[in-house]
Amino acid sequence: MGTIQPIRFSSQANPEILNALRQIADIEGRKFHAVLDEAFRDFLNKRAVSMSNCLVMASFTQSLHEF
Numbered sequence: 001m002g003t004i005q006p007i008r009f010s011s012q013a014n015p016e017i018l019n020a021l022r023q024i025a026d027i028e029g030r031k032f033h034a035v036l037d038e039a040f041r042d043f044l045n046k047r048a049v050s051m052s053n054c055l056v057m058a059s060f061t062q063s064l065h066e067f
Helices: 015-028 032-066
Strands: none
16 A cells, blocks of 8 residues: 655644644654644544434435335
């Protein structure tokens, strides 16, 4: 499996959140971008679960109307 090249991007964030992420990286001896990637992945996984739940409930509601 090859390595994934990170892409630079520019954004703005709450300084408290960025400082907390930097502290986590320092404490765990990791690079900041690795901690940021993990936070992004956790957010996306959380959203995927909630989106799945919404899709399931929408399908359920549609089937109730049909049957």
